[in-house]
Amino acid sequence: xxxxxxxxxxxxxxxxxxxxxxxxxxxxxxxxxxxxxxxxxxxxxxxxxxxxxxxxxxxxxxxxxxxxxxxxxxxxxxxxxxxxxxxxxxxxxxxxxxxxxxxxxxxxxxxxxxxxxxxxxxxxxxxxxxxxxxxxxxxxxxxxxxxxxxxxxxxxxxxxxxxxxxxxxxxxxxxxxxxxxxxxxxxxxxxxxxxxxxxxxxxxxxxxxxxxxxxxxxxxxxxxxxxxxxxxxxxxxxxxxxxxxxxxxxxxxxxxxxxxxxxxxxxxxxxxxxxxxxxxxxxxxxxxxxxxxxxxxxxxxxxxxxx
Numbered sequence: 001x002x003x004x005x006x007x008x009x010x011x012x013x014x015x016x017x018x019x020x021x022x023x024x025x026x027x028x029x030x031x032x033x034x035x036x037x038x039x040x041x042x043x044x045x046x047x048x049x050x051x052x053x054x055x056x057x058x059x060x061x062x063x064x065x066x067x068x069x070x071x072x073x074x075x076x077x078x079x080x081x082x083x084x085x086x087x088x089x090x091x092x093x094x095x096x097x098x099x100x101x102x103x104x105x106x107x108x109x110x111x112x113x114x115x116x117x118x119x120x121x122x123x124x125x126x127x128x129x130x131x132x133x134x135x136x137x138x139x140x141x142x143x144x145x146x147x148x149x150x151x152x153x154x155x156x157x158x159x160x161x162x163x164x165x166x167x168x169x170x171x172x173x174x175x176x177x178x179x180x181x182x183x184x185x186x187x188x189x190x191x192x193x194x195x196x197x198x199x200x201x202x203x204x205x206x207x208x209x210x211x212x213x214x215x216x217x218x219x220x221x222x223x224x225x226x227x228x229x230x231x232x233x234x235x236x237x238x239x240x241x242x243x244x245x246x247x248x249x250x251x252x253x254x255x256x257x258x259x260x261x262x263x264x265x266x267x268x269x270x271x272x273x274x275x276x277x278x279x280x281x282x283x284x285x286x287x288x289x290x291x292x293x294x295x296x297x298x299x300x301x302x303x304x305x306x307x
Contacts, residue, residue: 005163005194006035006058011067013053027053029218030067035211040185040195042205045215051198052090054215055167058196059087072162083111086156090167090198092148096141100126100151103140104158111159125154130180145172153181163194170201182208241269241280246289254283266292 013028028050035041045051056062058069060076074081094103101122108118126136129150140148149172156164169185170178182204188195189210199205205212206226213223243251244266251260251267258280259270267289269280277294284290 003037004034005037005072006033006041006196007070008033008054008058009068011054011057011069012065013050013057013062014065027218028057031215031218031220033213033220033223035194035196037194038189038192039210040189040197040208042209042212043196043198043215044202044205044212048217049215050218051215052167053218055087055089055165055196055198058165083159084162086159086161086164088152088156088164088166088169090171092152094140094148094151097139099137099139100131100143100154101136103151104154107155107158113158121158125157126151128157128184129154130177146174146177149173150177150181153184161193163196164188166195166197166199168199169197170199170204178204241271241277241294242292243267243269243280243284243289244292246284246287251283251287251289254286255280258283 009032011028011031012026014024014026016022017025031054043051043054057064058071058076060079069076071081072084098106104122104125105118108121113121131147131150135147140151143151149169153169156166169181173181185195185197185208197209209226211223211225214221242265246267248260248262248267252258261268271277271280281291
């Protein structure tokens with residue numbers, strides 16, 4: 001049996017805005033989610049959709065208007081549960097004059113680790129997030145955004161948590177850094193940990209996550225396994241034909257209404273099903289072209305998100 005490690009029930013958050021005439025704005029509206037143990041769960045939404053609000057509610061940094069949530073079987077009001085979780089906020093702020101080594105040692109002391117354990121844990125984590133060892137004793141005020149992001153990720157793991165909450169963990173990282181952090185997050189699943197991850201980088205969500213949830217204006221729009229969501233929204237299976245030996249204008253004369261786009265490798269022809277391949281082949285013969293490849297087209301996470 002799978003174990004639910006995060007249970008969110010009708011979670012709602014209203015903010016008061018204005019000065020003289022106050023009014024309420026609903027940032028999160030009746031969110032309900034259940035997340036199984038050992039998953040990487042992707043949490044998506046446009047700016048202002050309520051993703052960061054949800055994380056802050058779960059961390060008890062702000063308080064819900066209505067609704068409830070449980071983490072590892074404990075109500076979020078039970079702060080003792082925080083010993084078993086890790087958290088990386090979207091814009092982490094660390095004391096500027098601590099070094100990376102000192103900061104992680106400080107975090108370990110907060111969790112009650114002994115000095116020898118803190119020293120080893122600090123070195124292991126800084127190496128794991130691929131921070132250059134020459135910078136371990138550099139003050140954090142001299143770090144770039146990407147380097148601070150690595151330190152933040154390390155601090156979220158200092159207590160060996162069962163669940164890690166990550167808000168935009170790829171922020172500020174270059175392509176190499178993104179790949180390294182993506183591999184690290186994937187390794188957490190192999191260790192049996194659960195990851196709840198917000199990100200605007202849809203390609204990383206698509207590669208990493210078992211399930212995704214999409215928020216729209218504070219409400220849950222979609223949730224489920226990615227393949228299931230694709231099947232529910234993409235309609236009939238589409239096919240992509242790559243052809244050479246002719247140009248787009250000539251082919252359109254023999255294949256009116258088709259979606260044809262030039263690419264560096266040839267013409268890309270999109271069809272709605274396998275039944276149309278014979279028609280494309282006949283049109284290519286008339287236009288003097290030939291088929292290079294035929295393959296199914298899956299709806300990308302970006303297309304699903306925009307839909």
